[in-house]
Amino acid sequence: MASMTWKETFKSYLDKRLLWVFMLGCSSGFPWVLIGSSMSGWLTDAGLTRSAIGYFGSVFAVYAINFLWAPLVDRVKLPFLHPLLGQRRSWIFFCQAIILVCTFYIAGLNPTHNLILMSAIALAISTASATQDIAIDAFRIDSFPKSNNSKLPQASAMSVIGWWTGYSLPGYFAFANADALGWNNIYYGMTGVIGLLMVFTLLAREPVTNRDELQHQAEQRHNKVIKSKITAWLSVTLIEPFLDFFRRNGVQVAITLLLFVFLFKIGEAFLGRMSIVFYKEVGFSNEQIGDYSKLIGWGATMLFTFVGSMFNVRFGIVKGLMIGGVAMASSNLMFAWLASVGPNEHLFLATILVDNFTTAFSTVAFVSFLTVLTGQAFSATQYALLASLGNFGRTTLASFSGELVDHLNNWPLFFVITALMVIPSLIMLYSLRHYFNDLLEKAKYKP
Numbered sequence: 001m002a003s004m005t006w007k008e009t010f011k012s013y014l015d016k017r018l019l020w021v022f023m024l025g026c027s028s029g030f031p032w033v034l035i036g037s038s039m040s041g042w043l044t045d046a047g048l049t050r051s052a053i054g055y056f057g058s059v060f061a062v063y064a065i066n067f068l069w070a071p072l073v074d075r076v077k078l079p080f081l082h083p084l085l086g087q088r089r090s091w092i093f094f095c096q097a098i099i100l101v102c103t104f105y106i107a108g109l110n111p112t113h114n115l116i117l118m119s120a121i122a123l124a125i126s127t128a129s130a131t132q133d134i135a136i137d138a139f140r141i142d143s144f145p146k147s148n149n150s151k152l153p154q155a156s157a158m159s160v161i162g163w164w165t166g167y168s169l170p171g172y173f174a175f176a177n178a179d180a181l182g183w184n185n186i187y188y189g190m191t192g193v194i195g196l197l198m199v200f201t202l203l204a205r206e207p208v209t210n211r212d213e214l215q216h217q218a219e220q221r222h223n224k225v226i227k228s229k230i231t232a233w234l235s236v237t238l239i240e241p242f243l244d245f246f247r248r249n250g251v252q253v254a255i256t257l258l259l260f261v262f263l264f265k266i267g268e269a270f271l272g273r274m275s276i277v278f279y280k281e282v283g284f285s286n287e288q289i290g291d292y293s294k295l296i297g298w299g300a301t302m303l304f305t306f307v308g309s310m311f312n313v314r315f316g317i318v319k320g321l322m323i324g325g326v327a328m329a330s331s332n333l334m335f336a337w338l339a340s341v342g343p344n345e346h347l348f349l350a351t352i353l354v355d356n357f358t359t360a361f362s363t364v365a366f367v368s369f370l371t372v373l374t375g376q377a378f379s380a381t382q383y384a385l386l387a388s389l390g391n392f393g394r395t396t397l398a399s400f401s402g403e404l405v406d407h408l409n410n411w412p413l414f415f416v417i418t419a420l421m422v423i424p425s426l427i428m429l430y431s432l433r434h435y436f437n438d439l440l441e442k443a444k445y446k447p
Contacts, residue, residue, distance in 0.1 A: 010310070015151065017143050018158040020204040024136045025162020027096060027197040031129035032167050034103055034190060035059055035122040037293075038174045040276040041286060042183040046111040050277055054402025056115075057273055059123045063388060066130040070384035071237045073134045075215070086206030088139040093201045095132035099125055100194040107187035137387060138380035141371055142207035153317070156367035157309030160360060161302050166197070168298030175290030215378075241378035245385065248375065253435060257373060260428040262389040264325065264366060267421030268359065270414075271332055273401040278335070278411060283343030292345075292352050300356040308361035317368045318433050324362025325426045331358040332419035339411035366390070372436070 036057075043053050073091050081090035106121045137159075144155040170193055174186045181189075218240050222232040246254045279289050312320040334351040341347055370390070374382040408414050 013154050013157075013306075015154070017205075017207075018154060021140050021143065021155050021158040022162040022165075023200040023204060024092065024139060025159040026166035027092065027162075027200065028129075028133050028136050028159075029163035029166030029168075030170060030190075030193060030197060031099060031125055031132075033171045033174065034099075034106075034187075035125050035129075037167075037171050037276055038178075038183075038186065039122065041175060041178060041280075041289070043111055044277060044280055045178070045183065045286075048111065048115075050274075050402040051406060052115075052402075053277060054273060054400065056119060056122070059119060059126045062123070062127045063130045063133070065388060066134055067381065067385040067388045069131065070134045070381040071241060071378070073131065073138065073384075074241070074378050074380040075233075075237045085202075088135050088142065089201055089204060089206055091135035092132055092139070093198060095128040095135070096194060096198045096201060098128040099132075100191055100198070102128070103187060103194060104191045107184055107191070109184075133387070134380050134384045137383045139204075139207060141374055141379040141383060142209045144371075152368040152371055153309040153312035153320075153364055156312075156364045156371065157305050159367060160305045160363050164298055164301040164305070164360075168295070168301065171293075172290045172295040172298065175286045175293075176295075178286050241375075241381035242385065244375055244378060245373075245382050249373070253432070256428055256432060258386070258389055260425050260432065261370065261386050263425035263428070264321075264362075264422065265390050266425075267332060267418040268328060270401045270404070270421070271335060271418045274405055274414070275335075277402070277405075278339070279348075282339060282411070284348065288345070288348070292348050296349065297352050297356050300353050301360045304357040305360040305364055308364045311361070312365050312368060317365050317372070318429070318436055320365030321362065321369060321429055322426065324358065324365050325422050325429070327358040328362045329419040329422040331355045332415050336412040336415035336419075339415065369436070 039056070040053055043056060048056075077087065078090045078094055081094060084090070085093055102121050102125045106118055106125075109118050109121075111118055140155050140159055144151045170190060174190070178186055215236065218236045219232060222235045222240070223229070226232040226235055249257060275293070276289065279293065284292075308320065308324070331351075331354045334354050338344070338347050338351050370383060370386045373386060404417075405411070405414050408417075
């Protein structure tokens, strides 16, 4: 990849398949508005405590365990939808329909009186969203396999840009109009966004792969050992994807890779869960949060993701991860500065720009890194396993972020701690750098 000129690097983004990756990335990011930032704003305005808001975020825990049912997304063909849309799009469309119904229902509730019911519906949304993510990630991997590794950063960038577009733009409109329209009406409006995303899914083109042939070969191997066809199917579906991952990488390297994936984003997760609460407590209004955190943050993420992906195309994914990890941790210190100064709009803008630059830069490399570790036969399952570990910090552990803030009672110290959380993962990445570069080289000659 380093042999490409900057002109060739730029032209590599003109692949039409990247448009579908972007559109589906929007679908992946939008549910985080529904039960993430906008929900935090709604619950804060309703008078709930920081701890309660933090615990409400535990509905995201399903993102950390979605690998458990990811084999079904790889192997089960949905009735009626599969013949029309194909394996990946049929699962995406099915999950979007569930999210649409749940969002419409939750829009009519009051968090003060219906918190338990809202939590249950939010859990349904997060489960459908986590399942949708399995299919969307597999769609991207099937469209750009690792044998074509010069396109991995571009596909990752379009996925990230799409995710942040689906997250930030609706989030901006939500916060900008929440005071005037009320959160219930905001959520009714969001059902229309989901309908638009479903149209995107219908427009996308199903990628062509040899996945069925590879899975059939795996079934033949298992049939030699297991005589029952049903048991062999279950064995291939539930066990083979995980065996394949450890077989290809070796147990020791595989465990180190999994630990790295788990730890890399944990500091960012703790910060992200409490960011809206922090903005409000430090003195910023819903409109300011919408303008700076959502609208400007979205534009900055679009730009910086593109720049970060070009860097990864030219100089490699490992370097991108190392630089991105260090920068991501350093940017958390900007929040500590903002906490000490107070509601200064210029510092708020600078903090948002730095945070979005470092997050976008590191995320492109991180998504590309996970893609290289997957095999084509079970791309949905193996990527879900890796992504779920990365999401575990963002979802389950970050639910305790409110407790940590309450215990410390010191926002600057909280942000310093989140900055230090990335150090162990960078040490692991450095120890794996030669193995990963060799793996990427081999992928050029092997599907």
